[in-house]
Amino acid sequence: MTSRKSGNSKAGERAKDEDSERVYDIVLFGATGFVGMLTAEHLAAHAPEGVRWAIAGRDTGKLEALRERLSAINPACAELPLVRADVADAASLRDMASHARVVASTVGPYLTYGQDLVGACAEAGTDYVDLTGEPEFVDLMYVKHDARARETGARLVHSCGFDSVPHDLGAYFTVQQLPEDVPLRVDGFVRVGARFSGGTFASALNQFGRGPQMVAAAKDRRRHEPRPVGRKAYAPPGAPRYASEVGAWALPLPTIDPQVVQRSARTLERYGPDFRYRHY
Incomplete structure (x- = not known):
């Protein structure tokens, strides 16, 4: 963006x-x-x-x-x-x-x-x-x-649909309810019952076959994109776990949403000096 x-x-x-x-x-x-x-x-x-x-x-x-x-x-x-x-x-x-x-x-x-x-x-x-x-x-x-x-x-x-507006705004809303200038740890949980459109299904199939190219593109972007100075914002992949906060098993969701949340966190100082987001 x-x-x-x-x-x-x-x-x-x-x-x-x-x-x-x-x-x-x-x-x-x-x-x-x-x-x-x-x-x-x-x-x-x-x-x-x-x-x-x-x-x-x-x-x-x-x-x-x-x-x-x-x-x-x-x-x-x-x-x-x-x-x-x-x-x-x-x-x-x-x-x-x-x-x-x-x-x-x-x-x-x-x-x-x-x-x-x-x-x-x-x-x-x-x-x-x-x-x-x-x-x-x-x-x-x-x-x-x-x-x-x-x-x-x-x-x-980019990503102005279900990927990734609800998750990006949801994380931002959550951050606004939390203390400022302290490390923050936010986990996002998604439960859906929708069907894929044809375009979404085609995009998913295309991505599944392009793992190496996806990794290479991400590395290339990291070489070009400036990082925030004096702050950290990261979105590591989570592990399957029983999430007591939602009363259900949670699996890592391999979507673009954590990347979008991470970029917002790197851009806006309100996310604090040390922000971590995981997506399930």
């Missing part, structure tokens, strides 16, 4: 000026997929008045059908703009990024389909969000695009 505040001020000023000239406030890429449609329906029902948003994908016919469906939720969506963009067409991704203040992507597996779009947003100074749970993808994008995103003012924010 990058922040305009951490880049140089001139880049931030340029990005702010360019934002006002963009055609769209939000472009939802992958709108006709499972999660994309859920997101589009939410925007149709709840987007603040005056927000200029569009749906994007490679199949214009499917986009038109989705627009008709959304117009039943909000009649104003009958005029919703459609943007044709394809992960196999880098020029279309650059064009989409250049016309949006924010691109929200639901197109995964991200390691397979998402890299060019992140690069396009970093280059255009366009904010980018996704819902990836793929650690290798996140680490690669940091190494490849963080420096350029800081120059252009783009903010690249």
